[in-house]
Amino acid sequence: MTSEIAGTPIVLDIRAMRVAVRTDAGDGPVLVNDVSLELRRGEVIGLIGESGAGKSTIGLASMGYTRRNCFIVGGQIVFAGTDLRAIDAEGRRALRGLKLAYIAQSAAASFNPAMTLMDQVCEAPVRHKVMTRADAEAAAVHLFRELDLPNPETIGSRYPHQVSGGQLQRVMAAMAMVGKPEVIVFDEPTTALDVTTQVECLAAFRKLIRVHGAAALYITHDLAVVAQIADRIMVLRHGKMVEFGEARQILQEPREEYTQRLVRERTEGHAFIDAKSAGALPVLAVESVVADYVGKPKVIDGVSLEIFRGDTLAVVGESGSGKSTLARVVTGLLPRVAGDVRFNGASLPPRLSNRTRDQLRRIQMIYQMPDVALNPQQTVLDVIGRPVSFYFKRSRKEVRERVLELLRHMDLPEHFIERKTSELSGGQKQRVSIARALAAEPDLIICDEVTSALDQLVGEEILRLLKRLQDELGVAYMFITHDLGAVKRVANKVVVMLRGQMVASGDTASVFAPPYHPYTELLLSSVPEMRPDWLDEVLARRRAKAAA
Amino acid sequence: MGKLIVQRSLLGIVTLAAASVLIFIGTEILPGDLASAILQNSATPENLAKLRLDLGLDRPAIVRYFAWLFGALRGDFGHSLANGRDVLEEIAPRFANTMFLATYAAVVAVPLAVGLGLAAAIRQGGAFDRLVNVVTLMTISVPEYFLAYLLIKYVAVDLGWFPSLANVSSDTPFGDRLYYAFLPMLTLVLVIVAHMMRMTRASVLAVMASPYIEMAILKGLTKTRIVLRHALPNALAPIISVVALNLAYLIVGVVVVETVFVYPGLGQLMVDEVSKHDVPVVQACGLIFAAAFILLNLVADILSILSNPRLRQPR
């Protein structure tokens, strides 16, 4: 891919770009610091980094656009010979939507709910007066077909809320392509989608780029995704460029330490964890449990599992699988309608309000979103100390000592004890959540997507912390997640759920090895791997299966 | 969606019925004998007995309520206790006057408010926007009679451009009506323009902050097209809601303004009759005001439903 590129004309030349925040209150942080890149025709450059790295800002600035209170304060952005900073707003406006196109992260938020899809897809080229409406519609239908959208002739007459997320994302790609752009900016376009939908969209985007020969900036935080689509990769951190090179080099021989960490976290941990279960009685036994919400039948239908002391049982599924509902049934927030939930041999009452304080103490929960899992008005002492005083009736002094001990366990500095939780970062808040759970000295901790809202490196640290605690304390985990990579790293047992039913269960090693249940196979094969040819393999396999 | 509209309309009717019950309870069933409340100091045992009989107070409350309600639906509100005339005859011309004043104010205020609100939203953050924000904040804080008396003192008495008393009667020609009702109309306009403008601005700004507006900018569309074709259709629902709610408020605000200018409308009648304890008239006025208020709220809700695209095109 790459050797053909050198020598083709440079389409977008960014030189020493600087973007900073400026408000009435004065100058704020610098979001992008001295970034340069040259994008050639037909090339895809992947911009990779964690949140706050500045990748979205660079993507938008490449089109000469900044968000509220942000300003491009330095450098040049040269598109086809013209510096976007030197021309006026009207000049930039004329280029956008036509020569420079943007595909956003959330399609649902980017479409006007009051207009049809076709109206919005055709809008840019028609308003820029390069195509008639009829021509634009024809081109749009052609693109819909290329992107494998259902009913390409009629899908345009629908409204945004009438099509699914994955389809909407592809319609957005069509909207960007219809004006025949020279540069396309993909801003985390598959991050919000389910893993299985992601594959289709990725394949569609890649086909589009190849067929139309456009140049693209592909922004994502997922190294494996960028491996499938980029010719060169730029690694960003806190607005600065860390490393920039050919895709294969970055992925296989990263030079900078930060890049190495990112790559290592993504590829590590393929060995399965040995079973360490102890004890004759399972800590938690769920037997043929059925649950429903009013009006929604059978959210959980016949799920059974056993967790022993020292186990980490992962409950895996996509959105709508019922995995989070399972947690609510176990804790009693949602009463089960059939089946049994036993804790250390004794059956738990279906309703939370009927359980004893001790029963409640022994099962604790950690949540996905650190910002809402802790009361922002309370201090760390309040949050971690409350379970101690509530369950164990200790004196104020004893509570404080216990909290300090737990903070040390979490590798958090002791002076955090007086801080309000709203002042902590995402990773720090999650550690406080874990400490709160541990303060009750539980037998089982339910981890509900605890790393999904965190940056990759921060999430890895949390997983390592959880493992260490389990080794020291022997606590059991029910680990709910959609991230198969995390499952392989922490769980010795796994349950796979699909639409409320269990499709596979057992030791991780055996569930994730052939012969697979077809859904397990679909899930496993949809997780992007770092090899650049992974996507081609998956597509080939699926085509072969469809033909068979 | 049609189902939603029917549901909402039914709710409106139920609300009106509830309002009528509350009005009835408020005037006839509350503690204290109604007859003595009406007669006050001139209550002798014979007068009380006669009044009770006249008012039919010997019948049970429920019977009285339905009698009143069905009478009202037929247009028969009984007779005024103050001058014995048929209530409907008393009220009709007053109601017409109030409607005239309210419409006069609405016609001027609504386009002005929506236009100013749109302009302020488009020029957000500028000096114009900040100035408008402060001025409207002050205007909505101020009681109507303050504005009214300011206008009367400086425009009517000192400058003599307009009359301070709105002497309108049923045979006043249209042009003269506009002249006499000018100051009352201006007072009302000043109050509701400020409210509607602030809320229009807020609604448009909220819509302009939507992600699909950013997408429209990134597609290179002109500002005019973005505001008119993308923002406005989505801001329409809240703006209509605000306008209708303010018109509903107008129905009530008219009472104070009519009192200040001695404008012969329904509000001024109600104020006068209340102090005379003229129960049938007060009930009738209350019911009409409540009906108008509820109707406008209903129209606001229905228009909101109609302009919400998600509801127009279900999955």
Added chain:
Amino acid sequence: MRILGHKLSVTAQIGLAIIAVNLIVAVFAPLVAPYDQTTILGDAWADPDIHHWLGLDNLGRDIVSRLIYGARMSIGLALVITALSFCIGIITGFAAAVTGGWVDQALSRLVDLLLSMPTLIFAFVILSVLGSGLPVLIVTIAVLDSTKVFRLARSVAVGIVSLEFVEAARLRGEGWWWIITREILPNAIAPLTAEFGLRFCFTFLFIAALSFLGLGVQPPDADWGSMVKDYRDMINFGSAAPLYPAAAIAILTIGVNFVVDWMLSMHSRGQGEGA
């Protein structure tokens, strides 16, 4: 100038100054007022002079003193009513949010019904029959106004209850009293305080309007609204007398609105994230 670490805008500072002056005048009225509010000092409608800055009123009493004493009645009454309506509204609103189910439905429908009816008309109807004694006035308006507080309290509480830290408290086995006072209330203070300001303004203006129309505060008590009513005829003779109490009403309301506006704009800015 900063309060609790937040910078005050110019308008907010003006607003605070206005509120402070009004409160001081209301509380220390006997010390501040030059004359007593009922003493007759001269001819009716005497012109302003060095002793009587705004002149004398329809009975020969000093207008400035009457304004000062009137502050007590106007502001005090509005504060009492707002406090009462707040108590009713918050207790019912939180209860509805936390209990859910049919209790919530019933209360919400009832409140919707009351809200869709014109308050002024209702107050009229009720007061015209019950008379305008202060207790009746206070209870009637507090109950009618509490519907709006209910709406806000309920929606704030529902928003907070849906956050995971409330669920974490429930899972722990905490009782509802603890959850309401320690989890919900501290997070609800900001929007509730702003609402208190808005409700105060509304009640304040409402009482004044009722007094102006003859249904509010009755003689011999006097508030600013009834002063406007008493002086209104003088406008035709070129006197600005009714403007003085009306201006006092306007100024205090503007002041409170400036402060509330600043509070609301601050709150919407959101909290900063750590690294």
